[in-house]
Amino acid sequence: MSGVSLKCGDCGTLLKSVEEAQEHAELTSHSNFAESTEPVLNLVCSSCGKPCRTKTESDLHTKRTGHTEFADKTSEVTKPISLESPTPTPMDVDASGSAQSEEMVAPEVDKKLLEELEGMGFSMARATRALHCSGNSSLEGAVNWIVEHENDADIDQMPMVPASSKNDPPKPSLTEEEKKMKLLELRERARKKKEEEEKRMEREKEKERVRIGKELLEAKRMEEENERKRLIAFRKAEKEEEKRALEKVRQKLEEDKAERRRRLGLPAEDPATAAKPSPPPVEEKKLGLPIKPVTKTEQMRECLRSLKKNHKDEDARVKKAFQTLFTYAGNVVKNPEEEKYRKIRLSNQAFKDRVGGLKGGIEFLELCGFEKIEDGEYLFMPREKVDIAVLNSAGNELQSAINNPHFGVL
Structure with a gap:
């Protein structure tokens, strides 16, 4: 081939x-x-x-x-390539027989458009080539041609045309009125595009606000649900404790009764007979055994025990949490009028590392009198709710938890 x-x-x-x-x-x-x-x-x-x-x-x-x-x-x-140099045609040969090539000159272009392109930073050669190749009709057409041919190797070379075609009348350019209309059209198009972009961004922001709102509501619902479960578990534990206490009392009474019969020389009571009259819980109250309600001090002690059990492998961290809680309670007792000691920001990193990140730390502060405000961002104790006795009890429980190495183990 x-x-x-x-x-x-x-x-x-x-x-x-x-x-x-x-x-x-x-x-x-x-x-x-x-x-x-x-x-x-x-x-x-x-x-x-x-x-x-x-x-x-x-x-x-x-x-x-x-x-x-x-x-x-x-x-x-595609056609076979000729490796011979082109020979001049008879028209290019003058009377003496020598080849004469036609003179090549730069093409005529619209000077106003050329000045505008040069004002935009394009070289004269590039602007002239763009106007010549795009029909010398409009500024926009020339710019579009430059964008499409910016990688051409000869884009910055001055185009040359035969001298005979230099004086051909150029294609009519836009009038001043047409330029103004074209400029207004371009500006209107840019304004609409900007408005559409702003509307799209606003829709995205609204979607983001809705999503964040849903997440906050869901987080609040989960927090309330966890608090409800915690209270149910706490009450269940209280009832179990009450049952165990009553069972211990009942066993003690049976042992005392058997001891008295032994001392009086009476035969031991038949277990089958003793099992029949099972007194209802109401009768226990008649026997003078009222159920003692759980005090706030006991709730604090149980909260500290739970905190230590939940983090039984982090003794140093638990001890630091106890010391931090002791400091919070002590500051309020010493300076009840100072608001800065009665307000804690929950997002504070130091607070989260020492207390907030441990299960039971925030609950202990709530037992001391702190309340969540501003959508749960702060813990705050109102001045009228400062109870020195409760805070002193909290301090005693914390002191015991810090100094007692077996606290929370049993």
């Missing part, structure tokens, strides 16, 4: 003719060319008609414009 292109041995570029090889050599200083059977691609964009000679060029065009459809017309333009 005969060669259909020239391939640059330095960069691998395929060229369709000797003229293109000469231009490539002048631009790049490459001189190693060889005949190749690989044709130069001719991929034509189906949307705008731009020809692309390589896959890389078509990918760049797709990236800039979003056009993805290309028609492969390589076979239509």
Whole structure:
């Protein structure tokens, strides 16, 4: 198969003719060319008609414009390459027989559009080439041409046309009124785009606010549910404790009764007979055995025990929590009028590390009189609710928990 292109041995570029090889050599200083059977691609964009000679060029065009459809017309333009230099035509030969090439000059373009492009920072050569190739009709068309061809190797070279075509009348440019209308249209389009973007951002912000609100409500509901479960478990534990206390009293009474019968020389009571009259719980009250209600001091002691059991492998951390709680209670007792000692921010990292992160720490402070305010952001003890006796009891329990190495073990 005969060669259909020239391939640059330095960069691998395929060229369709000797003229293109000469231009490539002048631009790049490459001189190693060889005949190749690989044709130069001719991929034509189906949307705008731009020809692309390589896959890389078509990918760049797709990236800039979003056009993805290309028609492969390589076979239509592929032809054997001629390695001979072009000979002048008879029209280019003067009477003396020497070849005379036609004079090449820069094309005439709209000077106002050229000045505007130069004012935008483009070089004269690039602006002239853009106006000439885009039809010399509008500023927007020239700018679009520059964006699409910014990677062309000759974009910053002054285009040249035959001198005979230099004075051809250029295509009419936009009038001042048309320019103003075009500018207003571009500004209106930009304003609408900005408004749409702002509306979209506002919708996103509203969705985010709704999501955060739902999460806060769910967190509050979970907190209330956990508090309810904790109270139920605490009451259940109290009832179990009461049952065990009553059972111990009942056993003690039975032992005392058996001891009295033994001392009086009476036979032991038949267990079957003794089991029949099982007195109801109401009768225990008649026997003078009232159930003592759980005091706040006992609740504090139980809270500290639970805290230590829940973190039984963190003795140092538990001890530091007890000492911190003792400091909070002591500060309020010593300075009941100072609000800073009666207000604790729950998000404070030091508080979370020492007390807030341990299960039972916040509950102990609530037993001391602290209340959650501002949607649970702070723990606060109102001045009128400062109970020195309760705080002293809390201090005694904490002192016992700190000094007693067996506290909470049993």
